[in-house]
Amino acid sequence: MKLGIYRAAFLAAASLAAVIAPAASAAPGAVAALSPVKAEVPVEYHKLANGLKVVISPDRSVPTATIGVYYGIGFRLEPRNRTGFAHLFEHMMFQGSKNLGKAEFIGLVNANGGVLNGSTRFDFTNYYQAIPSNTTETFLWAEADRMKGLAITQENLTNQQGVVKNEVKVNVLNQPYGGFPWLDLPQLANTNWYNAHNFYGDLKEIDAATLGDVQQFFDEYYAPNNAVLVVAGDVNPAQVMGWVERYFGPIPASRNLQFPDISEPRQTQEKRAVKTDALAPQPALAWAYHVPPKNTPEWAAMRLIDLMLIQGADSRLTKVLVNEKGYTGNVSGGINWPLGSPYDYNGPMLWSGTLIHGADVTDDAILADVDAVVKDLQDNLVSATELNRAKTKARSELYDTLGDGYRFGLVNLLASFALFDDDPGRINRLEAEIGQVTPELIRKTAREYLRPTNRTIISLKPGAAAPSGEAAAVPTATTTATK
Structure with missing residues (x-):
């Protein structure tokens, strides 16, 4: 694009x-904001x-x-x-x-x-x-x-x-x-x-x-x-x-600035589809969950969940799907991935993950392992060590963005916060927002937003070509909604 x-x-x-x-010092084992x-x-x-x-x-x-x-x-x-x-x-x-x-x-x-x-x-x-x-x-x-x-x-x-x-x-x-x-x-x-x-x-x-x-x-x-x-x-x-x-200053304003309703209803059934790709040498799997509304405590928690589950070699899904099970060499994904950052959008958004895997493993086997990782986050409070590590990741990514040599990352954040929130100064409050997330909020957010009925799954299969002109969407897919 x-x-x-x-x-x-x-x-x-x-x-x-x-x-x-x-950074402020904290007692051993405590979750330091x-x-x-x-x-x-x-x-x-x-x-x-x-x-x-x-x-x-x-x-x-x-x-x-x-x-x-x-x-x-x-x-x-x-x-x-x-x-x-x-x-x-x-x-x-x-x-x-x-x-x-x-x-x-x-x-x-x-x-x-x-x-x-x-x-x-x-x-x-x-x-x-x-x-x-x-x-x-x-x-x-x-x-x-x-x-x-x-x-x-x-x-x-x-x-x-x-x-x-x-x-x-x-x-x-x-x-x-x-x-x-x-x-x-x-x-x-x-x-x-x-x-x-x-x-x-x-x-x-x-x-x-x-x-x-x-x-x-x-x-x-x-x-x-x-x-x-x-x-x-x-x-x-x-x-x-x-x-x-x-x-x-002399440029006139638009007299007809209108925007459509882009709201999404709460998803209540899991969606599944199969896509055929004649050019793909191996099968692939992708999933997505709708994320909490922006600028809410739950959204800040989802940002840390993203970092804990899929970002980096120490992420939970990388440890299980790559290191332990050997399904793939890489798991990719994120919020607003791969078209932007978790901050530069203004409406409904997905947290997604994807991997390319061998033909000897089924999608259901992979999803069972994904579900097990998610269930642990829903049932148990994340440790202080893991949560603080995710907060450090968030801070590191922010500094990388602000320190970009061409300042494009800085400009992008300032423009997004001004355009969507009328508040470019929010750039200086991002760390505080992330820092307030607790293990209890992580668990609450995982239970609501990582539920199966909020999930969409696409299985990609190598095979016959899709009808001409339709490969840019999911028209070759067979879609079922399951409770």
Whole structure:
């Protein structure tokens, strides 16, 4: 789903703009809460009259800046009968604007030794670049130029329809395990069309997009009142706000900003399906559970459950399925996996797991071992040692994200919290949220959200090819719901 990265010589690495405090000591065997603030990220938050949210995070450690523009439109919010439209539009944004011709935005970044990228996710489409800080004004102007005046032409649309269709063919239709399970699980586990459609796009619907569709989509969703601008790095906040007011301030807000209901009912029956993949050399298995609502104590507990069960060589499922039983060499998964982080979405979400295994082991045998691991978490309180190790993992992952050399991870969190929660400062409370989780809350959350009736399972079998044009979904599957 990501546009290919355009790289040039960019000799810089941003350091973590944080003050690291020592961890609080705890009595032996006690479950120690993480101290309330470990990494303090500078955050300035503003809003323009046209609705644009602006987040600035100054960091003078190296002379670089990272600019991100996040639009609150992702693939689960795209119009009916236009699957893949959000992703198609991501490509359109690189086709030129009023003052920058086709590919000139990319060329401008490359000429200044920068790095850029863009991606489409469940709830947003983003565009970002890391550049020398002395060019910050230039790229604020460039982002504003395409926000207010994208080059929407039939030539550009036709060209990008071909690009996107080829991407679908390469990444899904002609790829072993293409779309498995990241495209398949949401379509089977969810019941609301907006969460359950093929978001990479049906080839016929990609072809059916018209110039009028593109213009309407741009006018409605690519507007300042549906966007967040983040500037992080070696910048002067007051100077940045002056530029932002100058270049983004005159852009009019959308007058027709409407979003569908994306809520999901509580799942009450297990769902199972079988998918046939002619290109796959071995069978595979995937499962998913709906996670608790975001920003709740149960969600924080689910984040730690994810770390305990599937993340890292010391995780429970890795120990059992890889080390003890030898079913596979790797178990992958997570919350919002593999399309994002546990934090950068805004709606119903799945915790999923997957593995490729030999033909000599049945899916039921694997699931029995998964169930045994889950049941232990539901029946017994997790030890202080294991819970603290999971909290340390969470803290380590957060620091890795904030310390990314291009600041993309930092920008992503700031933009997500501003876009979805109107609260970019939450980035400095993440450790406290995780630190408050107790063994009792872990058990309670496992009992409610890891129940079999909240689970979806897909078995992938090597075999005959699926009908043409349908391999991007689960249409070859036989689905049964069991209590």
